[in-house]
Amino acid sequence: MxxxxxxxxxxxxxxxxxxxxxxxxxxxxxxxxxxxxxxxxxxxxxxxxxxxxxxxxxxxxxxxxxxxxxxxxxxxxxxxxxxxxxxxxxxxxxxxxxxxxxxxxxxxxxxxxYIVDERTFLKVKYNEKEYYALNDLVISKGGIASQIINVEVYANGTFVNKYRADGIIIATPTGSTAYSLSAGGSIVHPNLRALSITPLSAQSLTARPIIIDGNEVLSFKVFSRDNDTHLNIDGRINFRIKLEDEISAVMSSKKVRIIRRGKSDYYGILREKLRWGESSVK
CATH class of the missing domain: 3.40.50.10330 (Probable inorganic polyphosphate/atp-NAD kinase; domain 1)
Structure with a gap:
């Protein structure tokens, strides 16, 4: 406190x-x-x-x-x-x-x-260690020359989908306006306890972003022909994934309190900073 x-x-x-x-x-x-x-x-x-x-x-x-x-x-x-x-x-x-x-x-x-903007962390478990992400976790192939990967996603043990793609992004509401947005994901209001799953260059046209309950524990099974897949947490922590690795993620109870300069107007910030809603034709 x-x-x-x-x-x-x-x-x-x-x-x-x-x-x-x-x-x-x-x-x-x-x-x-x-x-x-x-x-x-x-x-x-x-x-x-x-x-x-x-x-x-x-x-x-x-x-x-x-x-x-x-x-x-x-x-x-x-x-x-x-x-x-x-x-x-x-x-x-x-x-x-x-x-x-x-x-x-x-x-x-x-x-x-002052105004406080509270943002919730994503808790990521990689094998036996826990990490926290404010924006996202990304499971992706190693590089341009790497083979496309298969990622199976489960929610509380129930099969969600299998993505054949360059990778997937699991984003918090805060991260929904970062990498996930540039990959075609939805903007998620920060007051929602939700996570978004956004595929990266999916092979199937029907693979679309989805917003799910943040209280569900997501787990992943990752496969690739060349065994060159990576887990990245907030763009700063990176692991090369092995077939036997265990990866899971869920919205945490932990939050960061960010001091803002004025009235907290989420939609105004979207319009000002991201040019949300502006016409692309002048």
Missing amino acids: ENKIKVSKSSSQKKIINKINRVKIIRKEYLEEDKLIHFYDYMKLNKIEETEDTEKADLIISFGGDGTLLIAAKEALKKDIPVMAVNMGTLGYLADISSKDVIQMMEKYKKNQ
């Missing part, structure tokens, strides 16, 4: 203040330090320390794009504290706070004047 103290204004009115003593900062690669001078000046003036230990932090701040936010979100699994995502990338779909507004957002956070 975030570190909060209460300051009494009167017997009938109380104001909540979020203490910020230490922050965990995650930066994108090759970020010029001079772009953060004003922020570090603010930290020094307010006696806020930077810590590498997430357990000691009151807040996580990511400077970068949505990829940097994925790293920050995994850090939030170690301690239930919010992530303030500052956009220093290009799209900034989830990281929507501009660098010029970060100090103002810090002040709003301290005064408890």
Whole structure:
């Protein structure tokens, strides 16, 4: 839980203040330090320390794009504290706070004047180990020269479908606007506890994306002629799949809380960031 103290204004009115003593900062690669001078000046003036230990932090701040936010979100699994995502990338779909507004957002956070966007993780079990994905897991062939693969999908042990394709994407609602969307998958509202299955270049014309109950445990059987298939988790963790490997996925109870700069309008964000609904003909 975030570190909060209460300051009494009167017997009938109380104001909540979020203490910020230490922050965990995650930066994108090759970020010029001079772009953060004003922020570090603010930290020094307010006696806020930077810590590498997430357990000691009151807040996580990511400077970068949505990829940097994925790293920050995994850090939030170690301690239930919010992530303030500052956009220093290009799209900034989830990281929507501009660098010029970060100090103002810090002040709003301290005064408890902020919007929280909660996003649920996908829990992936690969053999005996568990991993968490904010966006998706992808089962795919190894490369351009690799053979097409067969992926059987089961939900709570019940056969769903067999995909003969370059691979499949299992996406959370958050991930539905990422790789899955570019592969033809549906946009899924983040408040839904649902998962989408999107095939990659399926051989059959009838293989279409499907949205399923996120409470169902998905399991997979993967076959290929050249034994060159891969499991990728959030674009960062990669395994070469063996025939005997066990893979499963289900929506987790774990969430990351992302601080937003204004009123949370999901459809407005889709229109602004993804140009959703715009005509392709001018």
